[in-house]
Amino acid sequence: MKKTELIDQIRSKNSYLCVGLDSTYEKIPxxxxxxxxxxxxxxxxxxxxxxxxxxxxxxxLAFYECRGLEGWKDLELTAQYIKSTYxxxxxxxxxxxxxxxxxxxxYAKAFFETMNFDAVTVAxxxxxxxxxxxxxxxxxxxxxxxxxxxxGSADFQYIKSANGKNLYVxxxxxxxxxxxxxxxxxxxxxxHASDFEEVRKIIPSHFLLVPGVGAQGxxxxxxxxxxxxxECGLIVNASRSVIFAGNGHDFxxxxxxxxxxxxxxxxxxxxxxxxx
Numbered sequence: 437m438k439k440t441e442l443i444d445q446i447r448s449k450n451s452y453l454c455v456g457l458d459s460t461y462e463k464i465p466x467x468x469x470x471x472x473x474x475x476x477x478x479x480x481x482x483x484x485x486x487x488x489x490x491x492x493x494x495x496x497l498a499f500y501e502c503r504g505l506e507g508w509k510d511l512e513l514t515a516q517y518i519k520s521t522y523x524x525x526x527x528x529x530x531x532x533x534x535x536x537x538x539x540x541x542x543y544a545k546a547f548f549e550t551m552n553f554d555a556v557t558v559a560x561x562x563x564x565x566x567x568x569x570x571x572x573x574x575x576x577x578x579x580x581x582x583x584x585x586x587x588g589s590a591d592f593q594y595i596k597s598a599n600g601k602n603l604y605v606x607x608x609x610x611x612x613x614x615x616x617x618x619x620x621x622x623x624x625x626x627x628h629a630s631d632f633e634e635v636r637k638i639i640p641s642h643f644l645l646v647p648g649v650g651a652q653g654x655x656x657x658x659x660x661x662x663x664x665x666x667e668c669g670l671i672v673n674a675s676r677s678v679i680f681a682g683n684g685h686d687f688x689x690x691x692x693x694x695x696x697x698x699x700x701x702x703x704x705x706x707x708x709x710x711x712x
Contacts, residue, residue, distance in 0.1 A: 437526055437554045438575055439618055445491045445524055446668050447712050450703040454492035456675025458499050465683050475510040482679050485688035489695035492526035492671050493518055515551050527554045534559035534566045541569040548573045555579050560611050571615050578620055582607050585625025585648030608638045617641045626654025632662035646672045660705035668711050
């Protein structure tokens with residue numbers, strides 16, 4: 437997907453919402469567990485209900501890998517369903533991969549060729565050669581972990597380098613030279629809203645994937661106020677607060693309502709920035 441297509445979708449839906457498909461089997465409504473493929477059926481109903489508000493979906497691979505072959509099949513079916521039914525929606529593999537070059541090349545092939553994701557999250561710790569194989573695909577994105585939303589992010593990401601910069605700043609500065617805003621995005625957690633202005637000084641035009649709104653306590657208003665650029669530049673993810681908003685027969689409708697509530701806040705911020 438081209439950057440312009442993503443921006444067009446944001447403007448058409450007045451939204452920059454990503455729904456995280458962290459689909460835990462144990463939390464799926466009981467009546468869905470009676471279907472042939474419960475996780476896929478749960479995902480399908482969530483997707484159909486939330487597609488009017490979502491510009492991206494992000495399956496977290498851990499929730500599929502833990503179930504072995506059956507989990508991978510559900511992931512494949514979910515990716516295929518999104519691509520065939522909602523081809524305009526940005527599809528992110530939340531895989532957090534990153535390894536030596538030939539291994540990364542196989543990861544890139546898996547997610548970009550075999551499963552046709554638009555983007556994959558990558559860890560930059562091993563350096564440029566662990567990331568560059570992903571950059572060889574046209575109209576595909578890597579989403580580099582920079583400043584994550586978890587409490588443990590402070591263990592390393594705020595360590596000062598020899599020149600006095602936080603490690604996450606070094607990651608942004610160096611990795612921004614590897615690609616461009618046409619093939620690279622960054623994970624910056626909503627729980628670090630006070631750092632968004634610093635982030636935007638370094639990467640003013642890149643899209644940011646922002647987890648941490650909702651169950652983790654991040655503020656959507658703070659993220660929009662400090663992280664939005666003239667093209668929006670934000671993909672704000674909500675997972676548990678959306679997909680598990682209900683657990684009865686109306687679970688999908690409740691998920692849609694949660695998305696609608698977030699979309700209305702997003703629309704205000706987009707109008708304030710004169711993006712729509």
